[in-house]
Structures are given as C-alpha cells and as structure tokens.
Amino acid sequence: MSDASPPPPLRLEGVARHYRTEAGDLPVLTAADLTLQAGEIVALVAPSGTGKSTLLHLAGLLERPDAGEVHVAGRAAGTLSDDARTAIRRDTIGFVYQFHHLLPEFTAEENVLLARLAAGAPRSVAKARARELLASFGLNGRESHRPGQLSGGEQQRVAIARALANEPRILLADEPTGNLDVATSDRVFSELLDAVRNRGVAALIATHNPSLAARMDRVVTLSEGRVVAA
Numbered sequence: 001m002s003d004a005s006p007p008p009p010l011r012l013e014g015v016a017r018h019y020r021t022e023a024g025d026l027p028v029l030t031a032a033d034l035t036l037q038a039g040e041i042v043a044l045v046a047p048s049g050t051g052k053s054t055l056l057h058l059a060g061l062l063e064r065p066d067a068g069e070v071h072v073a074g075r076a077a078g079t080l081s082d083d084a085r086t087a088i089r090r091d092t093i094g095f096v097y098q099f100h101h102l103l104p105e106f107t108a109e110e111n112v113l114l115a116r117l118a119a120g121a122p123r124s125v126a127k128a129r130a131r132e133l134l135a136s137f138g139l140n141g142r143e144s145h146r147p148g149q150l151s152g153g154e155q156q157r158v159a160i161a162r163a164l165a166n167e168p169r170i171l172l173a174d175e176p177t178g179n180l181d182v183a184t185s186d187r188v189f190s191e192l193l194d195a196v197r198n199r200g201v202a203a204l205i206a207t208h209n210p211s212l213a214a215r216m217d218r219v220v221t222l223s224e225g226r227v228v229a230a
C-alpha cells in the first residue's frame with residue numbers, strides 16, 4: 001500500500017497561451033503554475049485583460065495550452081482526446097460565469113437536472129438532486145420558473161446550483177456575482193462560499209472585488225503571464 005497523499009484536484013504546470021491578433025502575437029500566459037489543494041478556495045484578482053478568463057478556460061479544459069500541462073485529479077489532460085476531456089469536465093468541474101448562461105426556455109429545475117442527466121443519472125435521481133440543490137439556495141417554490149421569471153440574484157443561484165449538480169471536485173468561477181448589485185452580490189457570494197466549503201470543493205474564483213477576495217483562503221494575481229501571490 002502506498003502512503004502517498006492523493007493528488008491535488010487541480011494543478012497547472014508551466015501553462016502558456018498566446019493569441020494571434022492583427023497586431024501580432026499576444027502572449028497572455030507565459031508559464032503559469034497553480035495548485036489547488038482539496039477544499040481550498042483561491043481568489044484570482046488581476047487587472048482587466050491580464051488573462052484571468054484565459055486561465056480559467058485552460059484550467060477547465062475548455063481550451064488547450066500552447067505549452068505546459070493541466071492536471072485534474074492527478075490526470076494530465078494534454079494528451080487526452082476531446083471526448084475524454086469533456087468527460088473529465090462534466091464529472092469533475094463546475095463552472096459559474098458572470099452572466100448565468102442558463103437555458104432560457106427551460107425551468108430552473110430543468111437547468112439543474114439537465115447537467116445531472118448529461119452525466120448519466122436517472123431522471124428521478126437528477127430531479128431529486130436538482131430540487132435539493134435549489135432548496136439549499138432558498139429557491140423552493142421557484143423550481144418551475146424560467147430564467148426570465150427570476151431576479152438576477154436568483155438566476156445566479158440557479159447557475160451555482162447547476163455548477164454543483166454533478167458534485168464536482170473543482171469549481172471555477174469568473175466574476176460569479178459581477179453583474180449583481182452590491183448587497184445581492186455579497187449575499188450570493190456568501191452562499192457560494194458556504195456551498196463550496198461545506199462540500200469540500202476546491203475553487204478558483206476570479207473577482208475584481210477585494211473584499212470578496214479577502215474572504216477566500218488565498219489570493220493570487222497574474223504578473224507577466226505567471227501566477228503569483230497577491
């Protein structure tokens with residue numbers, strides 16, 4: 001038996017990404033290293049345009065780096081097929097964006113349960129899980145509302161519930177309360193932090209808000225394409 005500790009949920013190693021633009025090559029990330037330990041909640045605070053969304057897309061296996069490697073639960077994702085990467089993403093990673101990206105023609109409950117169905121759960125299980133999650137965000141009685149019939153804060157709560165539907169080990173969030181007023185942002189953010197802490201989910205959360213960042217375990221920033229302590 002090995003006494004090695006389990007691999008961290010997420011590890012970025014020397015990750016580089018540039019974009020080709022009309023003005024030439026734009027090196028956004030040059031050699032980004034970042035490890036999220038199990039249950040650790042890390043704030044990513046960096047000026048606009050420095051690569052926060054790029055980093056989150058790479059960490060979430062939505063894009064491939066030009067160099068370096070992304071390890072999810074100890075598994076190097078670089079050489080995996082797109083299908084294998086999609087399966088890891090679906091089973092291991094939850095995403096929350098600034099704008100909810102809920103499916104407008106589906107109810108709150110359907111938006112959450114569809115994520116679980118996509119991971120192969122029977123409909124009854126997915127439905128029960130969706131209701132339980134929505135209730136945990138105070139959305140009882142709102143299950144059959146479509147996104148357009150919900151407030152901005154409620155929409156983001158549904159989006160967070162959806163991100164947690166498959167019991168991910170990692171949550172990646174890009175300004176998750178950035179489109180809400182200050183008071184609602186504060187409330188929804190607290191609920192998000194409680195939800196990930198209670199579940200032991202590791203989280204990387206980009207925010208421009210220093211007071212929200214201060215509530216996380218650690219704050220990192222981006223400097224010259226690298227991740228450094230803030």
Ligand SMILES: Nc1ncnc2c1ncn2[C@@H]1O[C@H](COP(=O)(O)OP(=O)(O)OP(=O)(O)O)[C@@H](O)[C@H]1O
Pocket residue numbers: 019020021026028046047048049050051052053054055
């Ligand atoms: N697909 C793309 N093609 C070309 N350039 C891109 C592309 N995506 C992003 N960029 C550029 O890469 C840089 C980093 O973008 P990114 O969205 O990661 O920054 P960010 O830190 O998340 O910014 P913000 O805080 O404004 O959301 C920016 O200069 C952006 O214009």
